[in-house]
Amino acid sequence: MAKSPKISASHEPGGLIVHISGLLPSLSPAEQRVARLVVADPADAARRTITDLATTAETSEATVIRFCRSVGMNGYPQLRIRLAAEAARRIEPPDARVVGGDIPPGADLAQIIATIAFNDARAVEETAEQLDPAVCEQVVEAIVGAGRIEVYGAGASGFVASDFQQKLHRIGRTAFYFPDVHTALTSAALLGKGDVALGISHTGTTADVIEVLEQARSRGAATAALTNFPRSPITDVADFVLTTAARETTYRSGAMASRLAQLTVVDCLFVGVAARNRTRARKALEVTAEAVQTHRVGSTRRRG
Amino acid sequence: MAKSPKISASHEPGGLIVHISGLLPSLSPAEQRVARLVVADPADAARRTITDLATTAETSEATVIRFCRSVGMNGYPQLRIRLAAEAARRIEPPDARVVGGDIPPGADLAQIIATIAFNDARAVEETAEQLDPAVCEQVVEAIVGAGRIEVYGAGASGFVASDFQQKLHRIGRTAFYFPDVHTALTSAALLGKGDVALGISHTGTTADVIEVLEQARSRGAATAALTNFPRSPITDVADFVLTTAARETTYRSGAMASRLAQLTVVDCLFVGVAARNRTRARKALEVTAEAVQTHRVGSTRRRG
DNA sequence: GCCACGGATGAAACTTACTTTCATGAAGCG
DNA sequence: CGCTTCATGAAAGTAAGTTTCATCCGTGGC
Numbered sequence: 180m181a182k183s184p185k186i187s188a189s190h191e192p193g194g195l196i197v198h199i200s201g202l203l204p205s206l207s208p209a210e211q212r213v214a215r216l217v218v219a220d221p222a223d224a225a226r227r228t229i230t231d232l233a234t235t236a237e238t239s240e241a242t243v244i245r246f247c248r249s250v251g252m253n254g255y256p257q258l259r260i261r262l263a264a265e266a267a268r269r270i271e272p273p274d275a276r277v278v279g280g281d282i283p284p285g286a287d288l289a290q291i292i293a294t295i296a297f298n299d300a301r302a303v304e305e306t307a308e309q310l311d312p313a314v315c316e317q318v319v320e321a322i323v324g325a326g327r328i329e330v331y332g333a334g335a336s337g338f339v340a341s342d343f344q345q346k347l348h349r350i351g352r353t354a355f356y357f358p359d360v361h362t363a364l365t366s367a368a369l370l371g372k373g374d375v376a377l378g379i380s381h382t383g384t385t386a387d388v389i390e391v392l393e394q395a396r397s398r399g400a401a402t403a404a405l406t407n408f409p410r411s412p413i414t415d416v417a418d419f420v421l422t423t424a425a426r427e428t429t430y431r432s433g434a435m436a437s438r439l440a441q442l443t444v445v446d447c448l449f450v451g452v453a454a455r456n457r458t459r460a461r462k463a464l465e466v467t468a469e470a471v472q473t474h475r476v477g478s479t480r481r482r483g
Numbered sequence: 484m485a486k487s488p489k490i491s492a493s494h495e496p497g498g499l500i501v502h503i504s505g506l507l508p509s510l511s512p513a514e515q516r517v518a519r520l521v522v523a524d525p526a527d528a529a530r531r532t533i534t535d536l537a538t539t540a541e542t543s544e545a546t547v548i549r550f551c552r553s554v555g556m557n558g559y560p561q562l563r564i565r566l567a568a569e570a571a572r573r574i575e576p577p578d579a580r581v582v583g584g585d586i587p588p589g590a591d592l593a594q595i596i597a598t599i600a601f602n603d604a605r606a607v608e609e610t611a612e613q614l615d616p617a618v619c620e621q622v623v624e625a626i627v628g629a630g631r632i633e634v635y636g637a638g639a640s641g642f643v644a645s646d647f648q649q650k651l652h653r654i655g656r657t658a659f660y661f662p663d664v665h666t667a668l669t670s671a672a673l674l675g676k677g678d679v680a681l682g683i684s685h686t687g688t689t690a691d692v693i694e695v696l697e698q699a700r701s702r703g704a705a706t707a708a709l710t711n712f713p714r715s716p717i718t719d720v721a722d723f724v725l726t727t728a729a730r731e732t733t734y735r736s737g738a739m740a741s742r743l744a745q746l747t748v749v750d751c752l753f754v755g756v757a758a759r760n761r762t763r764a765r766k767a768l769e770v771t772a773e774a775v776q777t778h779r780v781g782s783t784r785r786r787g
Numbered sequence: 788g789c790c791a792c793g794g795a796t797g798a799a800a801c802t803t804a805c806t807t808t809c810a811t812g813a814a815g816c817g
Numbered sequence: 818c819g820c821t822t823c824a825t826g827a828a829a830g831t832a833a834g835t836t837t838c839a840t841c842c843g844t845g846g847c
Contacts (some may be wrong), residue, residue, distance in 0.1 A: 207824055213664075225564050229805060239826045244806060255805065256563075256833085260529050263564040264571035285718040288623065291758065292751045296611030299747050300604040307600030312593040319592065335649075338642050342742075345639075435750040439743050443603050446739040447596045454595065512796060533834055543797040548835060558832060
């Protein structure tokens with residue numbers, strides 16, 4: 180793995196559990212069994228001995244140790260301590276809404292709303308917690324100094340990419356987003372040193388996005404990735420890795436939580452860039468806001 | 484250990500630290516040294532090994548164990564865990580993030596991230612709280628029974644509209660979104676009884692969206708509006724009004740908070756609809772997921 | 788002053804928990 | 818089909834935690 184210098188935002192300060200669930204897919208099967216136990220009930224895991232935990236996960240102590248190392252701990256005792264701390268900090272999730280949990284079959288809409296909102300808010304908060312300001316700073320730096328910025332994303336992540344592009348454009352940065360892979364590829368080929376390419380992929384396995392990012396990188400552009408999984412393939416082609424912290428998700432609410440997390444990160448970058456030149460950015464936003472003013476109906480009824 | 488307890492080491496109610504300092508005077512000198520270390524810095528103590536702690540307290544491991552028993556623990560590991568948990572709990576969440584607050588001019592990126600995430604999460608939570616499940620239910624009902632669904636939105640709200648359209652489409656509902664007003668208008672003119680039109684506008688004053696919604700309504704379609712302002716013009720042309728709760732916002736972080744709130748509402752509607760026919764919805768999602776599978780690169784597993 | 792007595796204490800023996808090493812077998816690669 | 822790589826657990830090895838026990842020290846009785 181001759182990997183070029185990469186800065187990754189995986190310094191899990193806020194949430195160890197979050198960090199672990201992000202790493203989950205990159206773990207071996209046996210380690211995953213351990214991880215799932217840990218994520219499911221951190222406090223309980225902290226109480227167990229390594230042998231006990233290994234037995235419950237139907238594996239050996241060795242694997243548990245390997246798991247500890249995989250998530251960045253020195254050994255099992257350290258994991259225990261961290262888990263205990265984590266569990267204590269964790270606010271009691273309201274009633275039956277398990278974090279990242281599924282929605283019970285018989286749920287009424289009120290429950291559904293509560294659960295979704297809880298998970299969504301959580302994803303946003305936890306993403307912010309684990310985001311490394313230093314890496315963000317570098318990405319912001321790159322964008323501020325960039326000649327051209329291109330943002331890539333497919334499917335749902337495409338919305339986020341498009342959103343970011345629009346935002347940057349509004350404050351006068353030259354940014355592009357291409358819904359079409361071929362167009363994106365050709366454009367990426369025209370990038371060079373001093374340009375920036377940002378690839379967005381929740382799973383980190385979207386071939387199209389990886390390919391385009393790779394292309395951009397080979398041309399000398401600085402590349403950044405935004406993904407939920409810190410060891411997914413996309414991180415191989417990124418100089419900077421930013422991660423979201425949406426938990427391993429159910430088929431329904433999960434997708435949205437991850438989207439919100441992505442948007443939050445993108446917004447942080449945007450504000451970071453805008454903050455570099457407040458007056459100019461503010462002015463640009465005012466001008467663009469005025470531009471659509473005639474498309475608003477005058478309302479005397481807006482509440483204050 | 485056939486010894487009567489020095490002091491009833493019952494369940495320490497307030498906190499372990501408090502408990503320990505409470506019975507500190509009743510401890511033997513050597514144990515007191517240990518106790519003082521523990522009380523002074525629980526988190527640090529939790530990190531140490533028993534030998535290490537004993538050395539620092541200028542005593543033997545045996546004494547540390549005795550101390551553990553004296554304060555009601557079974558042994559040193561249990562003490563460590565409890566201490567770690569205790570220490571974690573007393574950390575107070577960061578400084579002065581005001582709800583809806585602006586970002587101070589000199590803010591560094593860490594502050595920016597914290598502020599944005601806080602506001603975003605709050606917007607999501609508060610939106611969920613004020614959302615009327617009954618109204619949602621009716622909208623869901625309408626969508627479930629609809630022949631055709633059209634979603635309208637301009638600018639930033641357009642992304643949300645598009646997202647909702649895509650989601651509905653994925654579970655087999657016939658839904659449309661038109662980025663172009665003229666197209667939207669003509670399509671709306673073709674709606675009829677049993678169809679549903681949803682207009683999304685943060686301010687509730689977007690003329691294009693209102694116009695289209697009005698058109699749809701005049702043709703007999705059920706109309707719903709999603710806006711942050713319950714008395715804005717768009718509500719005049721809507722049978723059902725759903726509101727977000729993003730606070731009156733600054734030019735920067737605000738826009739995103741409102742977007743996230745909109746997405747949360749849209750996701751609630753989506754899940755509500757999907758829940759009406761779980762198996763069919765799940766199947767549809769699986770099929771569509773498979774469709775893009777070949778565009779994913781293999782395993783995310785990588786060495787660390 | 789001398790001698791029990793009992794609690795406090797640490798050295799060392801002991802047990803358990805944790806960590807490393809290594810052989811095995813399965814899965815991918817050319 | 819052999820080669821490599823990787824995941825895995827058994828077993829050996831090390832460190833951490835626990836118990837035992839002899840010693841020490843102060844106390845009070847003789």
